[in-house]
Amino acid sequence: MKILLNNRKETIESETITVNELLTLKNFTWKMLVIKINGTVIKRHEYDSLQIKEGDDVAVIHLITGG
Amino acid sequence: MNRFFLQIYILYISTIFLTTFLLYKMELTYPEKVRRYLSKCTVGIAGCGGLGSNCAISLARAGVGKLIIADFDIVTVENLERQYYFHDQVNKLKVLALRDNILRIDPSITVKPFDLKLCSSDVIELFAGCDVIVEAFDKAEMKQMIIEAVINHLPGKPLVCGIGLAGFGKTDLLKVIRTGNLIVCGDQMSEVTETNPLTAPRVGIVANMEANEVIEILMSKFKTWNENIA
Numbered sequence: 001m002k003i004l005l006n007n008r009k010e011t012i013e014s015e016t017i018t019v020n021e022l023l024t025l026k027n028f029t030w031k032m033l034v035i036k037i038n039g040t041v042i043k044r045h046e047y048d049s050l051q052i053k054e055g056d057d058v059a060v061i062h063l064i065t066g067g
Numbered sequence: 068m069n070r071f072f073l074q075i076y077i078l079y080i081s082t083i084f085l086t087t088f089l090l091y092k093m094e095l096t097y098p099e100k101v102r103r104y105l106s107k108c109t110v111g112i113a114g115c116g117g118l119g120s121n122c123a124i125s126l127a128r129a130g131v132g133k134l135i136i137a138d139f140d141i142v143t144v145e146n147l148e149r150q151y152y153f154h155d156q157v158n159k160l161k162v163l164a165l166r167d168n169i170l171r172i173d174p175s176i177t178v179k180p181f182d183l184k185l186c187s188s189d190v191i192e193l194f195a196g197c198d199v200i201v202e203a204f205d206k207a208e209m210k211q212m213i214i215e216a217v218i219n220h221l222p223g224k225p226l227v228c229g230i231g232l233a234g235f236g237k238t239d240l241l242k243v244i245r246t247g248n249l250i251v252c253g254d255q256m257s258e259v260t261e262t263n264p265l266t267a268p269r270v271g272i273v274a275n276m277e278a279n280e281v282i283e284i285l286m287s288k289f290k291t292w293n294e295n296i297a
Contacts, residue, residue: 063207
């Protein structure tokens with residue numbers, strides 16, 4: 001399936017994928033993250049259950065100390 | 068007879084008012100119109116450290132008319148390495164020192180300082196009326212808190228964040244990523260560590276990238292505003 005990941009087109013091998021599986025697949029290993037799917041923030045407890053679908057717009061933002 | 072003079076007088080006064088008003092409208096140049104428009108805008112700034120203080124100063128100079136600033140900290144000597152404060156402001160509350168500095172640039176700006184450590188409900192309460200919100204926190208947890216609060220409770224409200232700005236150099240890594248109403252400025256990778264401290268130029272660049280994004284967002288509605296007042 002094709003999704004939009006951080007504004008970039010990505011092709012995922014499987015038909016569906018959970019948020020956690022996507023994080024592992026794309027090597028997002030940071031602790032502090034905000035994940036948006038189609039504009040909605042995904043709550044941490046949903047990472048294992050929520051399925052990303054064809055055409056979804058996924059944004060993964062790493063939060064880093066410094067300001 | 069008296070009534071006649073009164074009528075003439077009223078006519079005279081109203082003509083003067085009308086002419087002044089029309090002349091005033093006609094005389095405004097484009098940059099003046101932009102400043103006039105920006106003076107009606109409100110921006111909320113969460114955190115008044117390196118990002119927040121420099122961003123606020125830039126927005127003040129650009130002409131934003133109302134700034135809502137929040138921080139719980141006081142100015143320290145170390146802060147002067149990159150934050151927009153002065154030596155004689157050490158030990159003062161950051162929000163009050165920043166308000167003074169903004170007003171020294173432009174006394175007509177309305178500054179609302181809030182001396183508090185923001186939590187999710189404060190963010191919603193303080194910044195609901197803002198046109199744009201700037202995230203200028205230091206800690207990653209706080210950045211996460213404000214992003215979640217704004218996206219979940221103030222949907223549609225533009226939020227400009229500064230993420231990844233430690234160190235020096237690597238100017239070309241600094242970028243802006245926009246997804247919907249969330250705008251992230253920075254390199255999204257440079258974390259503050261013992262060997263990678265914050266430095267004034269890089270913090271200043273990201274603070275000003277944030278301010279620049281704010282102005283761009285505000286200016287997206289300028290055309291409509293301009294047509295409505297014309």
